[in-house]
Amino acid sequence: TEAQYVVDVAGEMLAKGATFLDLGGYSTRPGAVHISASEELDRLLPALEAVLRAFPDVLLSVDTFRAN
8 A cells, every 4th residue: 555655665764764754745846736735635644644653753744835
């Protein structure tokens, strides 16, 4: 699943010395499709929850341009 992929990548990053992880659900690459705030949350929350289950002490930041 996508959440497991995120957990695997998070584990690799932490093993290489990352001190915090920055997760986002909105692509800012040129040509990326605009998505709503609710879709961004739908993308982000499963990954965020999976990372926190696997690494409960990890420091996280959420990469978004939306205030809410």
